[in-house]
Amino acid sequence: FSERIDGxxxxxxxxxxxxxxxxxxxxxxxxxxxxxxxxxxxxxDLRTPLTRLRNRLSELYNETACPDAQGEVAALIExxxxxxxxxxxxxxxxQVESGNRRSGFAxxxxxxxxxxxxxxxxxxxxxxxxxLETGMAKVGAFHGDRNLLxxxxxxxxxxxxxxxxxGGRVFVGLSVEPAAxxxxxxxxxxxxxxxxxxxxxxxxxxxxxxxxxQPGNGLGLxxxxxxxxxxxxxxxxxxxxxxxRVVIRLPRDTTPVV
Ligand code: ADP
Numbered sequence: 001f002s003e004r005i006d007g008x009x010x011x012x013x014x015x016x017x018x019x020x021x022x023x024x025x026x027x028x029x030x031x032x033x034x035x036x037x038x039x040x041x042x043x044x045d046l047r048t049p050l051t052r053l054r055n056r057l058s059e060l061y062n063e064t065a066c067p068d069a070q071g072e073v074a075a076l077i078e079x080x081x082x083x084x085x086x087x088x089x090x091x092x093x094x095q096v097e098s099g100n101r102r103s104g105f106a107x108x109x110x111x112x113x114x115x116x117x118x119x120x121x122x123x124x125x126x127x128x129x130x131x132l133e134t135g136m137a138k139v140g141a142f143h144g145d146r147n148l149l150x151x152x153x154x155x156x157x158x159x160x161x162x163x164x165x166x167g168g169r170v171f172v173g174l175s176v177e178p179a180a181x182x183x184x185x186x187x188x189x190x191x192x193x194x195x196x197x198x199x200x201x202x203x204x205x206x207x208x209x210x211x212x213x214q215p216g217n218g219l220g221l222x223x224x225x226x227x228x229x230x231x232x233x234x235x236x237x238x239x240x241x242x243x244x245r246v247v248i249r250l251p252r253d254t255t256p257v258v
Contacts, residue, residue, distance in 0.1 A: 040094045043087040050087070054080040082217070089219040093203070096148060096226040107141040108149070110181055114174050117153045121161060128166050132157075136174040139181055142250060144231050152227040155220040156185040156246050162214050164189030164243065180233070180249035188243040197237045201225045224248075 057080060061073045118134050125132035153172075160170040168188040175182045192200060192207055199205045204218040224246075228235045233250040 036094070040090060043090045047084065047087045047091075050080060050084055054084065086217045086219065089217060089223060090203070092151075093219065093223050093226050096223065096230055099230060102145075102230065104145045104147070105143055106146065107143055108146045110139055110142050110149075110174055110183070111136050113146060113150055114153060114172055114183065117150060117157055118172060120154065121157045124158075124161055125170060128161060128164075128168075130161060130164060130167065131169045132161070132172075133169070134172045134174075137176055139174060139176050142181055142252075144250065145227075148227045148230065152224045152248070153183060153185070155224050156248075159220060160185050160187035160189065160244070160246075162216070163187065163210065168243075176252070177249070178252075180251055183248045183250070184245055186240045186243065186245040188240065191239060191242060191244045192237060200237070201235075 054077060057073055057077050061070060061077065064070050064073065114134060114136060118132060122132060157170065157172060164170060164187040170188075171184075171186045173182070173184040173186070190209065196205075196207050200207065200221050202218075203222045206216060206218040210216065225235055228248055228250075231250050233248055235249075236247050238245040238247060
């Protein structure tokens, strides 16, 4: 090909190559969607029998008097709960990505939303002797899905506390820019290596150093990204020296003029 590229017909070859690449990319996208669909179907199909199994384990736990057996059953219940949590998160992401949740949009107060998240996580931060602080500007109403945005901000605060050692600091900011409402969650924790910053939004991806050390399923940031996209916003990860700052920008032009 490199010989022919300088000769006659090279433009035609290039055009053909670009067509082939585009066809390949389309095919990969179709395959990836297929893989996602299969994993969603599996999650959906397994949820009911797993719930039944979990309930039966819980009955067994109550029926058994032997502490050793109780310990084993308790460990199985914990595993079943972990799997059920993963399935639910996976299905929620698909639901959000399918985009038909816009029907749940209403005018919401982001200040109250952020305050509610802080209130929820205050005890967890206290347990780790961390300072959980907030700085909020008064912002107008934002048109969006409150439950999903609450879940997204909660996931970020949960991560910030989880990946920050005892005695650290977590700061949640809310401000207004000309084109966007900006929510930022900054921590003084371990941060994310530059090479992993794009990957952490992929389903199930976890940074090597957190695997086995911290609980998690690698789906939290995928949901956050899906929620931000549903609101036509943007999400970025910045270094916080030390730690991580996650910034979400929600476009103000989707807000009705009041
Ligand atoms: P989970 O926390 O359940 O593993 P997430 O999708 O929320 O899944 O995050 C993906 C990965 O990104 C985490 O496993 C962790 O390695 C990294 N990560 C997320 N938030 C932070 C943070 N605030 N500080 C450091 N690493 C983080």
